[in-house]
Amino acid sequence: MHRVMFFVIGYCLLSVAMVPTAAQTGSVEARLRSLEDKEQIAQLLIDYGRHLDSRDLAAYASLFATDGEWVGGFGTVKGRSEIKAFMEKSLGTGPNRGNSYHIMSNFAITVKGDTGTAWSRWTFVTPGERGATIAQAGRYDDTFVRENGVWKFKKRVASNDTAPPGK
């Protein structure tokens, strides 16, 4: 029985011996969590454009935290239902007939515990009679919060590098 036990303990030691290597820049759990957090926040950045472009403004507003805030060319608005109403007013409640869309790119995401920040680029494309043109472009500066286990926009600031809408 002792031989078996030593064998078992040998395996345990092997397992333990791997921990310091795995923990080279943090525990396996912390490293996995960091990768998952960035993946989930990247998905949030993509869902923002997807729901906006498909005019699913209920799904769009749900990407914000309870007290989430949006700041951009249309103005400033805070709170999920307020954001939804604000975008309905700015974009209308009908479908996106022109098939305009956002290319989301250049994500620079940082995470610390249950908060995070991101910088990214948006390129707003509008199809025309022949091909498509870039109608607007700019940057996003975001802060995030993990609310009930899900990453949400705490504040999104959309800056324009081209003339804002209506100008």
Added chain:
Amino acid sequence: MHRVMFFVIGYCLLSVAMVPTAAQTGSVEARLRSLEDKEQIAQLLIDYGRHLDSRDLAAYASLFATDGEWVGGFGTVKGRSEIKAFMEKSLGTGPNRGNSYHIMSNFAITVKGDTGTAWSRWTFVTPGERGATIAQAGRYDDTFVRENGVWKFKKRVASNDTAPPGK
């Protein structure tokens, strides 16, 4: 010897104690696999554009499952060799002289076991005498299958948000 054993067992317990935390949203294995699957599928989406734009249509066709299907502006085609022949007919077998290319963006990937789905955007750019223009743009709706351990397109539906080719 008992002191050593308790020491060893103490380490084992420490290791065991970390498992529940690590398994907060699944086992380490499941979480790693999920991240890897998404990374591999994202690479598949990128390789699609890369091989298409470089006119490596053999490599392009190899990205599809054995019974993989392509649906888009050129028509519908099923099977690897059929897809290769179809694209050779649609695009020609010569080099991509115009250096046209696809910007692949906004990947929304979901995985369940050995199957997966994705939604993404494509922006087709054609260089001209001065700079480049967006000649076409649209979306991809994909289903994937893990075939012999490698993710492949089961079905790719390419939708156009601009006029399709030849219209």
Added chain:
Amino acid sequence: MHRVMFFVIGYCLLSVAMVPTAAQTGSVEARLRSLEDKEQIAQLLIDYGRHLDSRDLAAYASLFATDGEWVGGFGTVKGRSEIKAFMEKSLGTGPNRGNSYHIMSNFAITVKGDTGTAWSRWTFVTPGERGATIAQAGRYDDTFVRENGVWKFKKRVASNDTAPPGK
């Protein structure tokens, strides 16, 4: 005491039993490291454009290895301070008044130990009076090296698919 010990050993065995599954395509450590390496290199590709577009040429040059090299439409240059001086000469030392920017996309990254390679696309956008246009576009072929634990450009070759600047 023996009951407790068997209980403990049982847990250890359980933990050990999970290792072969986890190691399906390498150890947990190797798999985590692979995902982290690709994530860090993707960030390097994004930081390149971010620092270049914001004209933070000191931060830009710091992304290269000590003997890092840049090859592109402006010419060829090697060494961090040389790269900084070269870009200052090519782009000027003032702010980026036109708000031009790079869309970085289609990252294909491979890593082997402390070296890596990548292929990716760049689309250079210049805002105008109405919307924005693609002024240039091309590809990057990169080699990387992990220097003091941080991924750096060993060599970046920027190819143009449109006419290079000044042509």
